[in-house]
Amino acid sequence: MFKILGAEFIAPGIKRFLIEAPRIARKHQAGQFVILRLDEHGERIPLTIESANGKRGTISLVVQSVGKTTYQLNALKEGDGILDVVGPLGKPSKIEKFGTVVIVGGGVGTALAYPTTVALKRAGNRILTILGGRNRDLVILEEEMRAVSDALYVTTDDGSYGQKGLVTDRLRELLASEGDIRLVLAVGPVPMMKAVADLTREKGIHTVVSLNPIMIDGTGMCGGCRVLVGGKSQFACVDGPEFDAHEVNFEVLMQRNRTYREQEKRSLEEYQSRQRGGGESAEESTCLVGGVKP
Amino acid sequence: MSPVKEPSANPLTLKERMKVPRQQMPEQLAELRVMNFTEVNLGYSTELARQEALRCLECAKATCMEQCPVGVKVKEFVKLIVAGDYLGAAAKVREDNVLPAITGRVCPQEDHCEGACLLHKKVESLGIGYLERFVADYEQRMGASMAPNAPATGKKVAIVGSGPAGLSAAGDLVQKGHKVHVFEALHEIGGVLVYGIPEFRLPKQVIREQIDKMREMGVEFETNVVVGKTVAIDELFEEEGYHAVFIATGAGLPVFLNIPGEHLNGVYSANEFLTRINLMHAYEFPTYDEPMLDLHGKHVAVIGGGNTALDAIRSARRLGAEKAYVIYRRSETEMPARIEEVKHAKQEGIEFRVLTNPVEFLDDGKGWLKGARCVQMELGEPDASGRRRPIVIEGSEFEIPLQVAVIATGTSANPLIQSTTPGLKTNKWGYIEANGESQRTSRKGVFAGGDIVTGAATVILAMGAGRRAAKSIHEFLSTGEW
Numbered sequence: 001m002f003k004i005l006g007a008e009f010i011a012p013g014i015k016r017f018l019i020e021a022p023r024i025a026r027k028h029q030a031g032q033f034v035i036l037r038l039d040e041h042g043e044r045i046p047l048t049i050e051s052a053n054g055k056r057g058t059i060s061l062v063v064q065s066v067g068k069t070t071y072q073l074n075a076l077k078e079g080d081g082i083l084d085v086v087g088p089l090g091k092p093s094k095i096e097k098f099g100t101v102v103i104v105g106g107g108v109g110t111a112l113a114y115p116t117t118v119a120l121k122r123a124g125n126r127i128l129t130i131l132g133g134r135n136r137d138l139v140i141l142e143e144e145m146r147a148v149s150d151a152l153y154v155t156t157d158d159g160s161y162g163q164k165g166l167v168t169d170r171l172r173e174l175l176a177s178e179g180d181i182r183l184v185l186a187v188g189p190v191p192m193m194k195a196v197a198d199l200t201r202e203k204g205i206h207t208v209v210s211l212n213p214i215m216i217d218g219t220g221m222c223g224g225c226r227v228l229v230g231g232k233s234q235f236a237c238v239d240g241p242e243f244d245a246h247e248v249n250f251e252v253l254m255q256r257n258r259t260y261r262e263q264e265k266r267s268l269e270e271y272q273s274r275q276r277g278g279g280e281s282a283e284e285s286t287c288l289v290g291g292v293k294p
Numbered sequence: 295m296s297p298v299k300e301p302s303a304n305p306l307t308l309k310e311r312m313k314v315p316r317q318q319m320p321e322q323l324a325e326l327r328v329m330n331f332t333e334v335n336l337g338y339s340t341e342l343a344r345q346e347a348l349r350c351l352e353c354a355k356a357t358c359m360e361q362c363p364v365g366v367k368v369k370e371f372v373k374l375i376v377a378g379d380y381l382g383a384a385a386k387v388r389e390d391n392v393l394p395a396i397t398g399r400v401c402p403q404e405d406h407c408e409g410a411c412l413l414h415k416k417v418e419s420l421g422i423g424y425l426e427r428f429v430a431d432y433e434q435r436m437g438a439s440m441a442p443n444a445p446a447t448g449k450k451v452a453i454v455g456s457g458p459a460g461l462s463a464a465g466d467l468v469q470k471g472h473k474v475h476v477f478e479a480l481h482e483i484g485g486v487l488v489y490g491i492p493e494f495r496l497p498k499q500v501i502r503e504q505i506d507k508m509r510e511m512g513v514e515f516e517t518n519v520v521v522g523k524t525v526a527i528d529e530l531f532e533e534e535g536y537h538a539v540f541i542a543t544g545a546g547l548p549v550f551l552n553i554p555g556e557h558l559n560g561v562y563s564a565n566e567f568l569t570r571i572n573l574m575h576a577y578e579f580p581t582y583d584e585p586m587l588d589l590h591g592k593h594v595a596v597i598g599g600g601n602t603a604l605d606a607i608r609s610a611r612r613l614g615a616e617k618a619y620v621i622y623r624r625s626e627t628e629m630p631a632r633i634e635e636v637k638h639a640k641q642e643g644i645e646f647r648v649l650t651n652p653v654e655f656l657d658d659g660k661g662w663l664k665g666a667r668c669v670q671m672e673l674g675e676p677d678a679s680g681r682r683r684p685i686v687i688e689g690s691e692f693e694i695p696l697q698v699a700v701i702a703t704g705t706s707a708n709p710l711i712q713s714t715t716p717g718l719k720t721n722k723w724g725y726i727e728a729n730g731e732s733q734r735t736s737r738k739g740v741f742a743g744g745d746i747v748t749g750a751a752t753v754i755l756a757m758g759a760g761r762r763a764a765k766s767i768h769e770f771l772s773t774g775e776w
Contacts, residue, residue: 023524037481043574043583044481069583084481086518216574216584219479219520220708221489222566223548228557233550238710252557255661259559263585270580 001081002036005058011137013065014108015074016050022057024049024087030115031093031210031242034059035218037084038072045069046215046237048112049088062111062140068267075275089218090241093208097124098182102174103149104130104167104196106188110141112210113187120185121148128174128181129153132167132188136160168195181205186245190254197245207245211236213253214260228252303377306348316418317346324641328611331493331577334638335399335427340380343428346421347375351412358422361410363758364397364462366390368407368422375425384433385441387426392465392508393458393757395434395500398427400491400601401754402632434503440511444471449771452477452536454521454711457485458753459542459744461505462760463767464513470768474512475536477519482573485544487753489573490565492605494612495635522710527718527740538739538767541726542760545745546708550701551597555655560587560663564596564606564702571609590614593695595666597621597652598702599629601752604639606700611642618644619694623651623671623684649673649684653691655699665695705750715740725749733763738776741767 006018024034033048052059065071076082093116101120105113110131121127129149133139134157146152153170154162163170167188175181184207186196193209200207213236215225220238227236228249234240304311320336321327327334338346350372358368366387374383387394403409403423411419449472453460456478468474482488484501509515519525521543530536548563550556570576576586594615596607599622611618620639622629625648629636640646649671658664670690673682707724719727719736726742728735733743743759745751770776 023519027524041575041582043585084518086479086481086520087524089520089523216566216569217480217489219523219710220547221544222569223550223563224566226550226557233552233556235547238547238708249557252661256557256559258661259587260585263579267580267583267585 001083002085004076004078004080004082007076007078007080009074010062011140013074014138014140015063015065016111017061017063017073017076018058019061019082019085020057021059021085021087024085025052025057025059026054028052028054028059028088029092030095030119032088032090033218033241034061034085034087035089035215036073036082036086038069038076039083042083043069044084044216044218046089046212046218048210048212048241049115050111051115052088062108064108067264068271071268071271086218089237091239093119093185093242095119095123100126100128100178100181101183101185102128102130102171102178102181103145104132104171104184104186104188104192105141105145106132106167106186106192107134107138108140109188109192109210110139110145113185114141114144116185117145118148126150128178130155130167130170130174131162132156132170132192133161134158166195167192168199171196171199175199175203175205183208184245185209190250190257193245193248194250197248197250201246208242209245209248210241211243211248211253212241213257227256302352302373304348304350304352304373308351311349311351312413312417314345314349316349316421317342317424319421319424321638324638324643327494328642331612333497334494337431338421338424338428340432343375343380343425344378346425347372349413350376350420353412357410357412358407358420361406362390363406363754364391364761366407366426371429372420372422372425375429380429380432381436381438384429384438387429388441390761391426391757392462393504394426395430395504396458396487396496397754397757398423398425398430399496399500402601402752404633406754440507441469443469443512446473447471447771449473449537450475450535451767451771452530452534452539453542454539455479455485455542455544455744455746456483456515457487457542457544457744457756459544459756459760459763460485460540461508462757463540463542463743463764464760465508465511466761466764467767468508468512470764472768472771473514475514475516477521477525478515478517479520479543480573481517483515483517489569490602490605492568492572492609494608495605520710522714527711527715527737531739537771538741540733540760540763540767541711541735541740541742541746542744542756542763543708543711543746545705545750547706548701549704549706551652551703553652553654555657555663556701558655558657558663559661560696560698561655562698562700564598564602564700565705567606567700568602568609571613577609577613586613587698588614589698591616592697593617593619594698594700595619595621595647595694595696596700596702598704599624599631599648600702601631601635603700603702604631604635604644606702607644608635608639608642610698610700611644615698619647620644621647621650621652621666621668621694623649624681625649625673628681647694651684651686652699656693663696663699665693666699667691667693705745707746707749711746723749731762732766733759734766734770734776739770
């Protein structure tokens with residue numbers, strides 16, 4: 001059992017957990033993820049590690065309520081436990097001094113981009129960050145990201161905060177105004193990552209995305225997380241999760257992520273009706289950002 | 295045939311023994327079992343076991359034992375059954391095999407002990423697997439205590455992977471007095487035994503009981519540790535104080551066919567399909583959270599002819615598949631699956647499409663599988679594996695309508711440990727190089743065995759490697775010599 005040392009909502013439906021996991025904390029590198037299982041009947045889901053403290057033996061995860069498991073997880077509190085947490089999995093982000101780097105974080109994707117941004121900043125890169133969300137509440141980690149960015153821009157779909165529009169609108173402007181962007185890292189909903197890739201492809205700017213497909217074991221054993229990259233099958237768990245955005249077949253990724261949509265819907269509905277039936281309020285079960293897998 | 299020289303409790307003459315027919319394994323009716331996941335084979339009663347044991351010729355040169363990868367003393371344990379000492383028989387098996395309830399169920403006996411049985415030449419071979427299972431289950435029911443371990447040596451051994459190779463080594467090493475710690479990447483102990491082999495062939499309860507016995511013997515287990523990621527081999531030595539490490543991580547990554555359409559929804563690797571069902575209980579969705587496609591009324595095919603392929607397609611049948619096919623590119627003779635599994639599969643209405651090979655998975659236009667385009671094959675000259683090579687018959691293309699396809703054509707080496715352990719040599723396929731007898735690798739104190747060395751094989755071959763590794767590790771720990 002992995003003990004939850006802290007849990008707080010940082011936005012509606014988005015919770016940050018501090019979890020005791022000494023082995024994982026010690027080995028974590030930016031860009032890696034864990035797989036967790038809540039209880040004996042639970043499914044295994046991958047979640048990117050937001051930060052880790054090797055000395056204290058803790059990791060933090062930022063979780064958005066999207067499906068049954070993430071709703072159930074986000075109902076847990078300090079002092080509760082998670083049955084299984086395994087990691088750190090996947091290849092770490094490639095960190096070196098590129099020059100000017102643009103970070104694009106969409107919704108909860110910002111939390112996943114955060115550790116890599118910190119590492120890139122530390123490596124001496126100039127960091128330009130674009131954070132996007134559907135509305136003001138879903139722009140997360142703004143202060144943390146600002147602290148490691150040379151400039152930070154916010155866009156919201158509804159214009160409730162920052163510039164009204166999509167992250168790609170701001171990115172297009174940056175690509176025009178900034179002369180020498182060496183790397184773009186985009187983490188967020190699949191359609192957002194695809195749009196970023198389409199934009200930078202024209203300019204030939206190296207772009208990296210972090211993929212979060214359906215996954216079970218996370219060690220390469222099942223092959224469920226296979227994605228088409230450069231026309232070849234790659235396993236997101238061992239070959240990724242980060243890939244060259246211009247090589248990723250996003251259509252196949254989206255299509256495969258829809259495989260269990262009916263079952264996922266049913267699972268969530270039954271969970272929520274049980275919660276209501278039990279007299280407990282489904283805690284903070286509010287907003288979703290479209291497209292982000294739990 | 296060698297004459298009986300040793301004293302025997304068997305009242306029958308050799309001629310009489312050969313007249314006793316092989317005792318049939320009681321099994322669930324095919325019509326019923328396709329609707330459940332409970333075990334197909336029900337196990338011998340005491341009477342059936344006695345009757346079967348009487349058939350043993352008690353050969354002076356027991357080839358059955360020579361052919362056993364872990365060296366189970368077949369003749370001796372069968373004699374104890376004849377004498378009515380079932381616990382003694384179980385203890386005799388345990389001297390060489392820490393997982394008798396498991397091997398008694400899943401070992402391809404026809405390739406080992408039963409294939410070597412002298413009876414096999416005249417009539418049907420002795421039901422050694424059935425007898426092994428009988429004594430293991432009997433021991434479990436009676437709650438027999440384990441033989442005591444040797445005095446503690448103060449040496450610590452890390453075992454990476456809790457599948458058959460790892461468990462087999464762990465059992466032998468703990469008995470020698472070493473402290474044994476098994477790391478498992480998944481949340482359950484057992485490796486392929488829990489994620490790969492379905493309940494109807496190897497009940498989880500049986501695995502749990504065998505694992506519990508190992509815990510009683512003093513073996514420690516730690517789940518959720520991916521060695522190579524969560525901790526490196528070097529750290530096990532330098533920071534955690536282990537004196538030897540045995541790598542038994544299994545076969546690894548599923549191989550796909552590299553044909554168009556493999557990314558369609560509805561195309562699975564056998565590992566994923568079986569993991570969802572076995573490890574994650576997806577067939578009990580939504581009681582369990584892991585989802586699975588609804589197979590009721592669907593047409594499902596597995597590609598491949600091994601035990602994994604049959605496990606997958608028989609599972610699909612139980613999950614409601616209306617049509618269930620095995621698509622295999624050679625003929626039934628070349629199929630690597632256990633004979634009993636092929637028999638059971640046929641009883642369950644699985645259709646065998648042999649000498650058939652898929653060349654493309656077909657899209658329904660919305661990203662879901664709608665069928666497979668296949669070609670017919672014929673057999674040519676034997677290839678490197680000794681099996682006759684399948685050759686495409688020109689112009690033989692045809693389509694099979696399918697909603698789900700499961701690819702069970704093999705695995706390739708998982709690189710996680712190799713890539714994080716400097717100086718650990720691998721072969722050109724990425725498997726770890728280890729001496730075939732000592733299981734020693736290129737790194738001092740590091741041993742490897744099972745599928746991560748040989749590529750995908752069987753439970754019993756992995757257990758054999760585990761035993762050899764245990765022996766070799768014990769020698770290394772005792773002498774310090776590499």
